Amino acid sequence: MSRSALPLNAIHAFLVTARHLNLTRAASELCITQGAVSRKIATLESWLGFALFTRHARGLHLTEQGAALLPELQQGFAMLVNATEKASRSNASIRLKAPTCAMHWLVPRLVALEQQRPDIHVALTTTLDHGSQLDNFDAAIVFGPSPAGSICLFEERLTPVMASSVTPPTQIGELAKFTFLHPTPDSRDWQLWLAGLDAALPMARNQHFATMDLAISAAIQGFGITVADVTLVQNDVVNGRLIAPFATSVATGASYSLLQRAEKDAPPFLPELVAWLSEV
Known part of the structure; x- marks a missing residue:
């Protein structure tokens, strides 16, 4: 492989696998098969010229070279993620995640918001995971016990x-x-x-x-x-x-709550969206 072709996907697979030290859990997080995780790690090992893991009965262990490389790759990958997220937040698009069960309540409110504030664009993603967190979204509606720091909608x-x-x-x-x-x-x-x-x-x-x-x-x-x-x-x-x-x-004791990204990381108009949805 050309030394100029840095395998970023393989680096991501390495970081996730190093966190779990388990191929099954790494594959679940990456939404790929264990074999695919192994191939990505092998690609990175081939590019680097040394092994990153050793296999043991209870899972994986980092090699000495893999353990030495891990902190710098974590730092570099975090910088890449932060840079791309910052670029994504530079426009007026707000990434909102919500469980499908909330659509009957949420969609009419988003339509009304768009009519009153056409300058605010909300990119809605639905999920069946009621208790998921923000992940890579700017705001998320979650169902169940209200998480710490969230706004209880109803x-x-x-x-x-x-x-x-x-x-x-x-x-x-x-x-x-x-x-x-x-x-x-x-x-x-x-x-x-x-x-x-x-x-x-x-x-x-x-x-x-x-x-x-x-x-x-x-x-x-x-x-x-x-x-x-x-x-x-x-x-x-x-x-x-x-x-x-x-x-x-x-x-029932459960609630629909709203999580939002911290103010310093928030895209434009997120406070307006939060205020709009909070007016139940």
Whole structure:
């Protein structure tokens, strides 16, 4: 390999593997196979002309030369990451990550923000990981216990909702005749709501979804009745797409919270986005 072709991807693989000293965990973080990690490290070893790791029964060990090289590569790679992140923050694009379950609440707010402030561009990335952190994003909405330093947007409160075209039940017992739409592969959200009312129901017909937004969409189409967060479905209820037949909602103890990048590292207009989303 030409000495001028510095293998940056291989350096990244080396840094991740050196942190874990385990090919399986390194491959998981890099989202590639163990074989691919090994090939990247071999590429870097070939470029350098010496081995970086030795294999042992309990995992990997850095060689003496690999251990000596590691701190300088860590420092150099961090400088590259910081430089590229700084260049990325130089424009008005705000990188926002949010769980798909928040889309019914989030998208109308982003549309309204764009209408009022066309100079603010939000690059939205959705995820199924409710508890993920900022990673390489400028802001992130997370679900669950509120992380330290985050802004609590709203607490989760569950209530049944269904399409407005369907005749609603007047008593809890009448729910048994509907198809139950579950926002998760198990039935925990429905069970939380029923437990809050000290009630139990037979559930003869059930459909399970991976996320709450999918269950809400199915309810809007008249597929059945789901239990959903009252804040997430607020716009759908106001616009007549859904009805909430019961006034009772049950707090789950979880929250939707907003994490943001530190002010010194923040892109332009991030404070405006945070203020906008905080006005629930």
